[in-house]
Amino acid sequence: MAPDFIPHALLLSLALFSVGLLGVFLRRNIITVLMCVELMLNGVNLAFVAFSRAQGTLEGQVLVFFVLVVAAAEAAVGLAIVIAIHRHKDTLDVDAFNLLKW
Amino acid sequence: MIDAILFYVFAALALGSALVVIGQRHAIYSAFALIVTLCSLSAIYGLLGSPFIAVLQLVVYAGAIMVLFLFVIMLLNVGREEREGGERSGLKIAAGILTGVLLLQAGAVLLQAVVAPAPGFDASTHKMAQDLFSPRYLYAFEATSILILASIVGAVALAKKDL
Amino acid sequence: MPEPLARILSLDVVPWMVLLLPLGGFVVLALFGDWIRRDREEAGAGVLACATVGLAFGLSVFWALKLWSLPRGEGGLALYAPAFSKGAEGAVLPLEWIGAGGLRIPFALLLDQLSAVMALVVTGVGSLIHVYSLGYMAHDEDRVRYFSYLNLFTFFMLLLVMGGSLPLMFVGWEGVGLCSYLLIGFWFRKKSASDAGLKAFIVNRVGDVGLILGTILIFNVFGTVDLKDLADNAGALAPEALGRFGPATVACLLLFLGACGKSAQIPLHVWLPDAMEGPTPVSALIHAATMVTAGVYMVSRLGPLFERSATAMTVVAVVGTATALMAATIAVVQTDIKRVLAYSTISQLGYMFLACGVGAFGVAIFHLYTHAFFKALLFLGAGSVIHAMGGEQDMRKMGGLRAKIPWTFGTFVVGTAAIAGIPYLSGYFSKDEILAWALDSGRTGLFVVALATAILTAFYMSRLLFLTFLGRFRGGQEAEHHVHESPWVMLVPLIVLAAGSALAGYVNVTEAVAPAFRKPFDHPDAAPWLHLFAYVLPFLGILPAYYLYVALPEVRERLLAPLRPLTRILEAKWFFDDLYNGFVRRVVLRGSEAVLWRVADARIIDGTLDGGARLVEALAGRVRVVQTGFVRAYVLLILGGAVALIGYLLWS
Numbered sequence: 001m002a003p004d005f006i007p008h009a010l011l012l013s014l015a016l017f018s019v020g021l022l023g024v025f026l027r028r029n030i031i032t033v034l035m036c037v038e039l040m041l042n043g044v045n046l047a048f049v050a051f052s053r054a055q056g057t058l059e060g061q062v063l064v065f066f067v068l069v070v071a072a073a074e075a076a077v078g079l080a081i082v083i084a085i086h087r088h089k090d091t092l093d094v095d096a097f098n099l100l101k102w
Numbered sequence: 103m104i105d106a107i108l109f110y111v112f113a114a115l116a117l118g119s120a121l122v123v124i125g126q127r128h129a130i131y132s133a134f135a136l137i138v139t140l141c142s143l144s145a146i147y148g149l150l151g152s153p154f155i156a157v158l159q160l161v162v163y164a165g166a167i168m169v170l171f172l173f174v175i176m177l178l179n180v181g182r183e184e185r186e187g188g189e190r191s192g193l194k195i196a197a198g199i200l201t202g203v204l205l206l207q208a209g210a211v212l213l214q215a216v217v218a219p220a221p222g223f224d225a226s227t228h229k230m231a232q233d234l235f236s237p238r239y240l241y242a243f244e245a246t247s248i249l250i251l252a253s254i255v256g257a258v259a260l261a262k263k264d265l
Numbered sequence: 266m267p268e269p270l271a272r273i274l275s276l277d278v279v280p281w282m283v284l285l286l287p288l289g290g291f292v293v294l295a296l297f298g299d300w301i302r303r304d305r306e307e308a309g310a311g312v313l314a315c316a317t318v319g320l321a322f323g324l325s326v327f328w329a330l331k332l333w334s335l336p337r338g339e340g341g342l343a344l345y346a347p348a349f350s351k352g353a354e355g356a357v358l359p360l361e362w363i364g365a366g367g368l369r370i371p372f373a374l375l376l377d378q379l380s381a382v383m384a385l386v387v388t389g390v391g392s393l394i395h396v397y398s399l400g401y402m403a404h405d406e407d408r409v410r411y412f413s414y415l416n417l418f419t420f421f422m423l424l425l426v427m428g429g430s431l432p433l434m435f436v437g438w439e440g441v442g443l444c445s446y447l448l449i450g451f452w453f454r455k456k457s458a459s460d461a462g463l464k465a466f467i468v469n470r471v472g473d474v475g476l477i478l479g480t481i482l483i484f485n486v487f488g489t490v491d492l493k494d495l496a497d498n499a500g501a502l503a504p505e506a507l508g509r510f511g512p513a514t515v516a517c518l519l520l521f522l523g524a525c526g527k528s529a530q531i532p533l534h535v536w537l538p539d540a541m542e543g544p545t546p547v548s549a550l551i552h553a554a555t556m557v558t559a560g561v562y563m564v565s566r567l568g569p570l571f572e573r574s575a576t577a578m579t580v581v582a583v584v585g586t587a588t589a590l591m592a593a594t595i596a597v598v599q600t601d602i603k604r605v606l607a608y609s610t611i612s613q614l615g616y617m618f619l620a621c622g623v624g625a626f627g628v629a630i631f632h633l634y635t636h637a638f639f640k641a642l643l644f645l646g647a648g649s650v651i652h653a654m655g656g657e658q659d660m661r662k663m664g665g666l667r668a669k670i671p672w673t674f675g676t677f678v679v680g681t682a683a684i685a686g687i688p689y690l691s692g693y694f695s696k697d698e699i700l701a702w703a704l705d706s707g708r709t710g711l712f713v714v715a716l717a718t719a720i721l722t723a724f725y726m727s728r729l730l731f732l733t734f735l736g737r738f739r740g741g742q743e744a745e746h747h748v749h750e751s752p753w754v755m756l757v758p759l760i761v762l763a764a765g766s767a768l769a770g771y772v773n774v775t776e777a778v779a780p781a782f783r784k785p786f787d788h789p790d791a792a793p794w795l796h797l798f799a800y801v802l803p804f805l806g807i808l809p810a811y812y813l814y815v816a817l818p819e820v821r822e823r824l825l826a827p828l829r830p831l832t833r834i835l836e837a838k839w840f841f842d843d844l845y846n847g848f849v850r851r852v853v854l855r856g857s858e859a860v861l862w863r864v865a866d867a868r869i870i871d872g873t874l875d876g877g878a879r880l881v882e883a884l885a886g887r888v889r890v891v892q893t894g895f896v897r898a899y900v901l902l903i904l905g906g907a908v909a910l911i912g913y914l915l916w917s
Contacts, residue, residue: 005109006219009150010212012113016120016139017208018201023124024900025197031175032129035136038167039120042143045159051215053150056223058233064155065234068162069246073253075167079174080257086178087263098894193897200904207911 009050016043030082030092034075041071109149116142129180133171140164154227279328280376283321283384284427287419290317294413301409308399314412315395318419322388329381333777363432368484373429375492379781382630382774383426383562386637390554391419393758397645398546400754401652411451411544418444422555426562431480431490434563438476438527441556442469448551449543461539468536472526479519483570486512492566496783499569510576517570517577520563521584528560528614530588535841537611541603545648548603553610553640558633561617568626568782582622586711586718589615591839593721597728598835601658602647605729609684610640612722619715620699623706627775627786632695634774635766639683639692642762646677649751649759650733654744660732662740669748672756674734676763681730683766685723685803691770697799698775698788705789716802723806731814 016039023036045064052060082092089096115138122135140163147156234243294301294310301310363370374380395415402408418441425437443466450462484490487498524530529537540552551557564571564581571577589612596608613636620629651658653670667674683692696719703712738745750756775786813821825832837843 004219005106006150007213008109008113009146010215011209012116012146014205014208014212015117018205019117019120019124021201021204021904022197025194025897026124029129029180031171031178031180032123032132035123035132035171038163039123039136039139042140042163045155046143046146047212049147049150049152049155052152053219053223054215058229061152061155061230062233062239064152065158065230066242066246068155068158069250072162072167073250075170076257077253077260079170080260083174083178083261092178092180094896097896101892101894193901197901197904200901200908203908204904204911207908207915210915 006050006054010047013043013046013050016040016046019043028094030094031079033094034078034082038071038075041067105149109146112142112145112149115139116146127182129175130172133168133175136171137164137168140168151223154230279324279331280374280380280384280427283324283328283388284374284420284423286317286321286324287416287423290314290416291413291420294409294416298409298413307408310409311395311399311402311412314416315392315399317416318388318395319392321419321423322385322392325381325384325388329385332378332381367488368490370430370432370490372433373491374427375429376427377781379562379566379630379778380427382634382778384423386558386634387419387422387426387555390637390641390762391415391422391550393761394546394550394554394641394645397549397648397755397758398544400752401546401648402544405544407451411448414444414447414451415547415550418448418551418556422559425559429492431483431492431495434492434566435476435480438523438559438563439473441551441559442466442473442527445469445540445551445556448547449540451543451547455542458542461536461542465536465540468533469526472523472533475519475522475526477523479516479523482512482516482519486516495567496569496781499567499573511574513570514574514576517567517574518580520567521577521581524560524564524618525584526560527563528557528618529611530560530584530615530618531591532841534588534592534611535838535845538604538607538838541601541607545603545644545651548607549641549644549648552607553644554637557610557614558617558637561614561621561629561633564618564621565626565629565782568621568624571621572624578622578624580622582619582708582711585615585618585620585622586714587615588612589619589718590714590721593718593725595835595838596725597721598832600660602650602660602663602729602733603644603658605660605725606640606643606647609643609722609726612718613640613684616696616699616715616718619703619711623702623708623711625699625702625786626782627778628695628698628702630778631774632699634772635683635691635695635769638762638765638769639680642676642680642759642766643684645755645759645762646673646680649673649755650677652751652755653748654740655747657740657744660729662744663733663738664736664740665734665738666748667734670750672750673759676756676759677730677734679763679766681726682803684726685807686719686799687803688800689770690767691765693799693803694770697796700799701789701795704792704795719802720806723803724810725806727807727810728814731810735815 020036020039020043023039024033027033027036045067048060048064048067050060052058052064085097086092119135119138119142123132123139126132126135140159144156144159144164147159233239290313294314298310301307361369361371395412398408398411398415402411405411421437421440421444423437425434425441428434428437446462446466449465450459453459453462480490483495487495489495489498522533526533537552537557541548543551571581592608592611592615596605596612599605599608613632617629617632617636620626620632649670650663650666650673653666653673654663657663679690683690686693686696700712700715700719703715738748779785813824834840
């Protein structure tokens with residue numbers, strides 16, 4: 001059965017992406033920021049799947065597969081870094097880590 | 103028909119919990135909200151005819167990544183986040199404006215796209231496997247496994263107590 | 266003879282052997298010098314050096330005989346197309362040295378009659394001087410180094426005369442300059458010697474600028490630097506009128522500047538007298554017979570090109586004649602035996618350039634050839650005298666040596682007679698030719714000056730002879746006891762050279778090298794009175810010298826008094842050295858310090874660099890404020906960039 005809500009799926013993906021984007025700016029907790037980044041990635045995944053359905057090829061799906069894998073790896077390493085820097089400063093405030101300034 | 107209704111339900115769910123993610127003060131609630139989002143998205147993938155991706159989303163994203171997040175949140179005993187004053191309001195306003203512009207731009211592009219669903223769409227696991235292991239994607243596939251290995255080693259090395 | 270031997274002894278290979286033998290000698294002596302010294306085998310080293318050059322000479326004779334036995338074409342010009350000019354197919358060594366764009370220079374030799382004659386002169390006189398050095402340098406500690414340098418010099422000189430293209434010739438040119446420096450400053454612990462070596466090299470360098478620029482210009486105009494090509498195609502150039510500075514003229518003048526440096530013509534002659542600081546055999550070889558003739562060789566080699574430019578020819582002739590006269594005047598007042606000979610060399614080189622300037626290139630080579638004999642003889646004879654005098658070179662302390670060193674005296678007389686132009690000796694033939702050509706060219710002014718110079722030459726050479734060998738010994742008791750004849754090792758070369766000075770004139774070198782110039786050099790039908798006058802000419806110089814220095818020395822004092830101002834100029838060598846000294850000190854040194862160092866280097870270059878660094882510093886100071894360390898700001902910038910990019914993509 002052919003779905004006719006593909007354009008709506010695209011809009012949803014756009015919405016999810018923007019929400020995630022806003023979240024990156026609005027939240028101060030590093031872990032929450034990371035979660036918002038995951039949200040953005042998911043929005044993009046949705047768009048890929050929707051387009052793949054529209055075009056009829058599997059390329060979009062394959063790409064989603066890879067994005068998934070890479071997101072997993074990225075989350076793992078990112079959280080490890082968070083743990084490491086938490087050990088240093090005992091805070092998780094994004095603004096607190098500003099040593100790389102001029 | 104019922105697909106459409108299900109889609110809207112899950113879409114609303116996804117969007118709502120996304121807003122919760124960015125709105126909640128406590129990190130753990132954001133994590134739970136994100137899990138809800140991911141599961142609804144998994145359902146939507148299924149509705150779009152991609153069972154493989156749907157299950158993968160559930161297993162990898164909601165099942166592994168989010169568990170990892172929760173684990174770290176509980177490990178670090180993350181507490182309530184203080185409400186931020188107006189110090190960075192300039193940043194937030196600019197962010198809001200730019201996001202809005204991005205929305206308009208992306209929207210303009212997306213709405214012009216040809217989005218009629220193609221007939222004969224087959225995204226079963228069998229077909230996915232055939233594609234993934236074909237010479238076209240095989241190298242990338244193997245490379246990502248190495249990537250995962252590297253990230254495992256990296257994560258362990260970074261998070262160790264005594265480096 | 267068997268095939269491989271025939272190939273080795275062919276005209277294509279023998280010259281390479283001639284060229285490379287002395288190089289081999291140098292390499293052996295240079296590499297094993299320490300072992301030789303340790304085992305006290307210096308005598309053997311010297312013999313090895315002599316052997317390489319001697320063998321090269323033998324091969325040169327073989328080569329020359331083969332060359333001149335080739336069939337002759339019309340006009341009596343021998344037909345011989347040198348196989349190596351362009352590294353032709355089938356040639357033994359078609360190696361390319363430089364290949365850059367349109368410039369292709371192979372390691373090719375030009376092996377025609379001219380290079381054969383030059384090779385004979387270089388190796389022949391060279392081997393005699395090597396043998397002489399065995400005796401002269403027998404007590405010197407560094408003689409291994411000396412012989413290695415001599416061999417190296419021979420190699421470079423051969424490369425110079427056999428090189429097939431201007432750059433390859435230039436390698437030899439620079440090489441002999443280097444060896445000249447090394448040999449002039451051989452006794453480097455003596456400051457005057459090392460200074461002289463430096464002076465020679467630096468003055469040469471000034472000339473080399475002209476040579477290099479000339480080569481570049483020639484390549485620009487002709488598209489080739491191959492000597493054979495240039496000689497062949499020079500005719501394609503329209504002759505340039507006097508006074509017009511076309512490319513041929515400018516190129517020739519630049520090249521001639523190089524020749525002036527190497528062959529000690531005005532204004533670059535100042536190094537040659539100082540070069541007498543080196544050992545006497547060196548003066549004989551380098552500064553009489555071979556290196557200084559390189560300029561003459563080069564001008565002759567490019568003769569067809571020079572002939573295209575009347576301006577260049579005139580300049581060459583005038584400079585040559587002026588130099589000849591000036592050097593002769595200075596030689597008259599010199600007291601050091603070697604200095605007289607040095608100025609004499611400069612003067613005779615001027616004669617060769619005069620010959621070139623009037624188009625008689627073959628005659629110039631002929632004079633080069635005879636001059637090599639008698640000048641080497643004179644220098645080696647002077648070396649024998651110095652050896653007898655225990656190192657003294659001032660003629661005022663000599664006298665009456667005739668009885669004590671008869672062999673030296675006898676050969677020296679032959680040499681003096683040859684250079685003075687006594688009829689039927691070698692010098693007579695070549696000088697006579699030059700004078701005839703000068704007269705025939707219509708340049709009477711130059712002819713008169715040349716004639717006067719010939720008389721002066723006879724005068725100062727006789728003066729030298731008389732002061733050194735006749736009269737009473739003026740050097741004191743001790744020196745008188747020391748005077749002894751030189752060993753046979755030194756006398757035999759003198760005898761050979763004396764025979765050459767006497768008889769060499771009978772070999773018609775002019776005709777022999779004519780094919781290289783593609784035209785015969787028939788003796789001009791000059792005024793017959795010149796021929797008769799030539800018999801009298803030398804005596805016009807000898808007799809006054811006899812009266813002034815032997816018969817009536819008292820007259821000399823009275824005669825010289827009123828001439829004091831003139832003699833002062835002559836003793837100051839026409840003030841060239843003072844001029845250059847002042848120029849260098851005032852203009853070059855002070856100018857460099859004030860302008861180049863203070864302004865250009867300190868202010869401009871350093872200022873630019875410092876200023877650039879300071880500018881970067883200032884800009885960086887402004888820009889770095891962006892790095893706040895604030896992650897959210899960075900994300901904002903990324904977002905802004907992405908939006909801008911997408912916007913651009915959408916609207917273009």
